[in-house]
Amino acid sequence: MHKYASPKFFYALAGQLTPWLGGLTAILLIVGIYLGLFIAPADYQQGESYRIMFVHVPAAWMSMFIYMMMAGAGAIALVWNIKLAEIFSSVCAPVGASFTFLALVTGSLWGKPMWGTWWAWDARLTSELILFFLYIGYMALQASIDDPRRAARATAILALVGVVNIPVIHFSVEWWNTLHQPASVSKIGTPSIHPSMLAPLLLMIFAFSVYFFTVALIRMRNEILERERHTSWVAQVLESKT
C-alpha cells in the first residue's frame, strides 16, 4: 500500500495510464456527440435547443463530482497527511472551476431561448454560482500560501466547509420552486427521458468523468516533479525521455 502512495511510483503509473484514459475519453466523446447531435430526435417541447443538455448536464455533474473529490481528498490529506491526496485535491480546483463555468454559461445559453432570460437569481443558479466562487476562493487561498503543506491544510478546510453547498445545489429544484427544470436522470428505474436521449447523455457524463481523470493525472505529474525536485529519482526522470 505504501508503495502505491509513493510519489515516485505514482508518477510512473500515472504516466502509463494517461494515454489509455485519453483514448477512452476521445472514443466516448465521439460516440456521445454523434448520438446526441445526429441520432437523438428533437424534443417535442424544446425542439433542437434541448441538445445543449448533452454538454450542460455533464458539465454541471462534473462541477459537483469534482468538488466532492477535491473535498474528500482534502479531508484524507488533513487526517492522514498523505502527500498524493494533497496534490490531487489541489489539481481538482482549476478543472472543477472551468466545468462550473461551462455549466453556468451553457445554462444561460439554454435559459435564454427557453425561459426568455439569460439569468435568474433562483436557488439552483445561485447555488451553482456559489460553487464557482468556492473554487475561485480555493485557488486564491492556495496561491496566497507559499508552503504547500500549509496551503493544503488551509484549502482542505475551506473545501470541507463548502461541501454544504453541494446538497443545496442538488436538492434546490425540489426544496424551492425554481425556474430550473427537475432532474431527468436521477430518478433511478424510471428516468423521465427517452433511451435515445438518455444514451448520449450518459455517454457524455462518462466521457467528461474519464476526461477529468486524464487531465488530473497530467497535472498531478507536473506537481509531483516540482515538489520532489530535490530527490534523485526526479533527476533521473528529467534525464530520460523528453
Add this chain to the structure above:
Amino acid sequence: MNWTQFFAMGGYGFYVWSSYGLAAVILILNLYLPLHRRKTVRRLLREFVRLKRSSQPGSE
C-alpha cells in the same frame, strides 16, 4: 441529410453551437495548459538539477 438545416438547429443554432463551442474550448484548454506546463516544468527542473550539481563540490 441537410447540413443547412442541421446547423440551423431549428432556429436555436446560436445557442446550441455556442454551448458546444465553449465546451470544446474548455476541454482543449484543460488538456493543452497542463501539457504545456509539463514542458516548462521539465525545462526549469533540468536547469535546477544542473545548477545544484555544479555548485555541490565546492560549497557543501
